[in-house]
Amino acid sequence: MTDDTPGFRGGAPLHVGQLNMPAGDAFREAFAGIFERRFYANHGPLEQRLDQALAERLGVRHAVSMVNATAALMLALRALGRTGEVLVPAFTFPATVQAVVWAGLTPVFCDVDPETHTLSAAGVEPRIGPATAAILGVHVWGRGCDPAALEELARRRGVGLVFDAAHAIGCTAGGRLIGGFGDAEVFSFHATKILNGAEGGCVTTNDDGLAARLRTMRSFHDGPGRLPDSGLPRLNAKMSEAQAAMALLGLGGLDALIERNRRLYETYRRHLAGVPGVRFLDHAAGERSNHQFIVIELCPDEAGLSRDALLETLRSGGILARRYFFPGLHRTPPFGDGTAAALPVTDRLCGTLMQLPSGQGMGAEEVEAVCAAIRHAVTGSAKR
Numbered sequence: 001m002t003d004d005t006p007g008f009r010g011g012a013p014l015h016v017g018q019l020n021m022p023a024g025d026a027f028r029e030a031f032a033g034i035f036e037r038r039f040y041a042n043h044g045p046l047e048q049r050l051d052q053a054l055a056e057r058l059g060v061r062h063a064v065s066m067v068n069a070t071a072a073l074m075l076a077l078r079a080l081g082r083t084g085e086v087l088v089p090a091f092t093f094p095a096t097v098q099a100v101v102w103a104g105l106t107p108v109f110c111d112v113d114p115e116t117h118t119l120s121a122a123g124v125e126p127r128i129g130p131a132t133a134a135i136l137g138v139h140v141w142g143r144g145c146d147p148a149a150l151e152e153l154a155r156r157r158g159v160g161l162v163f164d165a166a167h168a169i170g171c172t173a174g175g176r177l178i179g180g181f182g183d184a185e186v187f188s189f190h191a192t193k194i195l196n197g198a199e200g201g202c203v204t205t206n207d208d209g210l211a212a213r214l215r216t217m218r219s220f221h222d223g224p225g226r227l228p229d230s231g232l233p234r235l236n237a238k239m240s241e242a243q244a245a246m247a248l249l250g251l252g253g254l255d256a257l258i259e260r261n262r263r264l265y266e267t268y269r270r271h272l273a274g275v276p277g278v279r280f281l282d283h284a285a286g287e288r289s290n291h292q293f294i295v296i297e298l299c300p301d302e303a304g305l306s307r308d309a310l311l312e313t314l315r316s317g318g319i320l321a322r323r324y325f326f327p328g329l330h331r332t333p334p335f336g337d338g339t340a341a342a343l344p345v346t347d348r349l350c351g352t353l354m355q356l357p358s359g360q361g362m363g364a365e366e367v368e369a370v371c372a373a374i375r376h377a378v379t380g381s382a383k384r
């Protein structure tokens with residue numbers, strides 16, 4: 001970046017993570033309650049309140065909170081009680097596929113749809129075989145992973161269906177809130193997610209039996225809804241009261257954050273319109289999104305520079321945009337390496353997509369500066 005290059009100046013670097021923090025007073029009050037009760041873990045009142053609030057918010061019978069989404073995915077898959085292979089995208093965060101392995105199942109990578117970036121029923125069906133235990137779809141960017149069609153497919157072929165909904169709280173698919181699709185869905189409350197529990201996650205399900213198994217497997221303690229003497233494998237994957245306090249505060253402020261994100265998203269969309277080679281990732285018409293992720297695809301031939309060259313230019317101006325996801329997991333140890341069979345759509349997306357900063361730390365001015373820096377890198381001019 002040269003001296004006359006527009007970019008973010010005079011502040012902290014702009015990260016892609018959301019880092020949505022509750023108001024200090026509310027935070028102090030919630031934590032004072034924990035200290036007064038001297039109840040820090042083992043399914044305390046805040047964890048129970050969170051499970052209820054999440055289930056109500058997502059319109060689902062059960063929400064079972066956990067220490068993080070990775071453990072929640074592991075337990076959701078294990079609680080299906082199936083063995084064999086899990087059909088999963090390679091275009092996802094490593095936790096999705098590591099959870100499959102930790103659950104004692106074998107991941108089989110499927111390519112994703114070029115428009116939605118998620119698994120589709122048509123793409124997955126040819127990969128279903130006698131060893132298939134389940135399909136694990138990922139609602140990447142909060143865009144629904146064709147859930148109704150995958151539900152029909154899973155029912156017809158007799159396989160399990162779980163969704164990694166780490167990105168998707170507050171989003172809809174086919175007009176229905178994500179949370180009640182398939183056998184189970186899994187949300188993340190990591191600090192960089194729109195609902196920040198300073199780590200945390202949950203499984204949601206409409207299946208009473210699955211919920212009871214999850215409530216048993218998530219800890220060694222007598223939490224609510226636990227099955228006595230079930231013989232199920234158990235783990236310390238329970239959520240602490242501190243996490244639950246943070247997540248409850250986040251849930252209370254979620255709608256305001258989504259609205260704030262939506263305004264940032266519109267600003268990005270307006271200011272990136274017409275930049276050669278930059279394709280802005282829109283959300284499906286008629287669906288609700290949390291607008292947590294601002295994603296662009298860069299066509300190097302039209303833009304005159306590669307995605308990685310653009311990232312480097314932005315980085316030198318304090319704009320920490322990121323490749324997301326890179327490389328595809330079919331090319332990442334322990335799942336594969338550079339010689340892995342191509343997944344053409346995944347390979348293309350991994351080479352051309354990037355995530356731009358958003359969230360509480362950004363305002364319209366910062367968004368405009370990021371867009372001007374992109375425009376300048378591509379066209380040599382920052383004019384809007």
Ligand code: T4K
Binds near residue numbers: 015
């Ligand atoms: N499935 C999907 C599709 C996921 O995306 C994820 C997690 C999971 C499953 C598993 O969920 P969890 O088990 O984590 O609940 C981060 C997060 O660790 C991870 O939760 C998230 N997805 C993933 C996409 O991003 P990193 O290691 O690449 O990002 P990190 O921690 O370097 O943070 C991003 C930026 O935010 C950095 O530039 C620094 C900044 N940051 C981060 C934290 C945590 C801060 O400034 N302060 C902070 O406290 O994985």
